[in-house]
Amino acid sequence: MTFSPDLGTDAQLFGHDATPGIVSVHADHRGRAWVWRRVGESLTLERDTFRPWLFAADLRDLEHLGSRLAWNDDSAEFAVRSLRGGEGRLRYLLTARDGQALRQEVLRGASKRSGRRVTGLRDLPGYHGVQPVEGYLMASGRTYFKGLEFDGPVRLQFDLETTGLDPATSRIFMIAVRDNRGFEAVLEARRANEEAALVEGLMRVLRERDPDIIENHNIHGFDLPFLQGRAERLGVTLNFSRPGAPPGLWRVLDGGRDAHWACAGREIVDTIDAVRRLNLPSAGLKAVSQLFGLAPEGRVYLEGAKIAQTYVSQPALVRRYALQDVQEVEALARRVLAPSFALARMAPRPYHRLPYAGTAMGMLEPMLVRAYLRAAHALPGPQPPGEAHQGGAVTLFAEGVLRRVVKADVASMYPSLIRHGRIGPVSDTLGVFLHLMDHLTRLRLEHKAAARRGDPGEHDAMQNAMKLVVNSGYGYLGAGRMSVFGDVQAANRVTTRGRETLRLVTDGLADRGVTLIEADTDGVYFSVPEGWSEEDERRVIREVDALLPDGVTLEFDGRWAAMLSHETKNYALLGYDGQLDLRGAAFTSSRGEAYGRAFLRRAVTCLLQGDVPGVRAAFEDALDDVTRGHLRNAEVASRVRLTRSEDEYRQSRPGRQEAVYEALFRAGRAWQAGDRVIVYQRAGAGLCMLDDPDDRDYDARHYGQVLLNGFATRLRKGLTADGYAQVTRQRQPGLFDTPLTDLRTVWQPVPARTDGRARSGSSQAE
DNA sequence: TCAATCCGGGG
DNA sequence: GTGTACGGATTGA
Secondary structure (H helix, E strand, O other): OOOOOOOOOOHHHHOOOOOOOEEEEEEOOOOEEEEEEEEOOEEEEEEEEOOOEEEEOOOHHHHHHHHHEEEOOOOOOEEEEEOEOOOOEEOEEEEEOOHHHHHHHHHHHHHHHHOOOOOOHHHOOOEEOOOHHHHHHHHHOOOOOOOOOOOOOOEEEEEEEEOOOOOOOOOEEEEEEEEOOOOEEEEEOOOHHHHHHHHHHHHHHHHHHOOOEEEEOOHHHHHHHHHHHHHHHHOOOOOOOOOOOOOOOEEEOOOOOOOEEEOOOOEEEEHHHHHHOOOOOOOOHHHHHHHOOOOOOOOOOOOHHHHHHHHHHOHHHHHHHHHHHHHHHHHHHHHHOHHHHHHOOOOOOOHHHOOOOOHHHHHHHHHHHHHHHHOOEOEEOOOOOOOOOOOOEEEEOEEEEEEEEEEEEEOOHHHHHHHHOOOOOOOOOOOHHHHHHHHHHHHHHHHHHHHHHOOOOOHHHHHHHHHHHHHHHHHHHHOHHHOOOOOHHHHHHHHHHHHHHHHHHHHHHHHOOOEEEEEEOOEEEEEOOOOOOHHHHHHHHHHHHOOOOOOOOEEEEEEEEEEEEEEOOEEEEEOOOOOEEEEOHHHHOOOOOHHHHHHHHHHHHHHHOOOHHHHHHHHHHHHHHHHOOOOOHHHHOEEEEOOOOHHHHHHHOOOOOOHHHHHHHHHOOOOOOOOEEEEEEEOOOEEEEOOOOOOOOEOHHHHHHHHHHHHHHHHHHHOOHHHHHHHOOOOOOOOOOOOHHHOOOOEEEOOOOOOOOOOEOOOOOO
């Protein structure tokens, strides 16, 4: 097959209908579709119809319909057509004037056949259907946003300021709103009896500004549930929908996941869904904005719990804060939602579902099903229970302190192995999966090149979006019975080749005289001999790359002065610039007390610099500080999240007492489930609430032990047993101790396991 | 070791 | 009243 080099015309990728400007679609089971399109500043609503459809393995559940089920008649009440394909597959396409009626007839038939009440298609193997909007988009071949750039649609951001987090006990006193056409406003309710008018005010702004897209950070998790909770109490009916379609704002339960909110004609998207994909240390708005440099000049920061009281004394400050929130959300959305926006041009799904949909089930599978529907081809049947899925290999070769550390990794390993090994689902007889993998990769490279040249258009978002989908290919194969085309055997062929590739890499590197440290799925850390230059490091990587199969590339990924290898996926790196990077729970656990984390950073830095007396000094200072009571309580305290409410704990208390809740009782503090409290061990009093962070009445013995057993042990692998004992001893040096200046850091090889099993992990290649 | 569960984040 | 599915860390058996 050959492809035209122009971007965006492949029907399997973009759908077979090029209608431009679609900004929102609403559809129902009766085959009615509302399609909002934007051309420049003018918006049109088109009413369309479609035949709701359902793939089926056989027709036995519809026998009771008799002649009401017509063959090949797309105007009949119920119709069926036979699909190309074969035995054991979903070889019939059922369609109906009313998709809901069709489902009910199937359920009626299935209930009669099985003798039990079947209430959902989910309990029934042998069918595949989707929700109305997806059904419309797949059947029509349309997608969102063709010919539109990110600011083509009207994007509006709003943010609530409330007196607390619970709508049962708190209220809304301010709403900041802005849009990308120059509108900005702060709505306020100075008194409680103005809150209903405030909510109405927000809906008036929505009507007047008429946005296509509504954005905020955690809008599904906070703003909309809170707004709904208040509206119910105030007797206000929420309507976010556009005129001409069903009114309202509704909660959508997606499987076991958190609820999301939707309306007709506007896309409600949450920046937090996109941010969570990025695996940043915090997904909070302020933290992420600072990280990305999006925070506006003169940003006001207010602690959540103090916003309402600040509003009383400094309303102007809170107004500024709230406006900066929506400005920040706008900038964040532009950055993190661009890939979803680009994907919406390809996948037959509404934009608002893409930021929280998984890339495999949420994007790849709909594209596959659309292609089969278009080709009138049968879908694969239910998967037989397959073999267990095997993950990538993780091997620790050496532990301790190693110098001159280099990381090499196989570029996009799993996608490369899939494409070059032609590994696709055996059930995908049309070859759509590999076509999508190939074509997405090719287009991605073109967009990447265009982005680098600075061509006009959102090429970077496009290449990012394509990367997401390509990288989900492996996960999709391994998704097993959940996915229509899942093929665990194929996924295992990918990981088997991955392990072989990693083995080629580690053997090739070891043959060239380096010391292997840790290999994980698609990358290797190793240490090079003294005297090697960076060019030598890159040369061995090139040499080993030449040993790999065509299309699989080993790349240089970084170099560091030293590494403390502690356990698989737990290590510390010291950069040539002196920067310390700690990885893995052993070093970064969030519960870790501040004094211990500070000690660990200082001690590990010294250790990696080969400065053992410095390690000792760090330990001595930390132990001294903690045992002599020099630290403030805040430095030894840790944050605990309360999972149970006061009532729940009172009930379970006779069975098992828990220190945190007992401390709350003693302190006479009320709490709710989900609250976070800061606690510490007080001398002679056990676990207590941290009342005064600056006080110094903590249990010094306890925290001395934590320093030794909880933190210092992370240094153990980098020292001899004798050296570790001396660095962490609690007495003065003895007569027979080796002088500290003579102590060296050490490393040792980790013996290969002889039980034939790799130290396995299941991390996925990028 | 593996599966079930929790959690994020919002004022 | 819908054929839908986050990802990582932690905990429990």
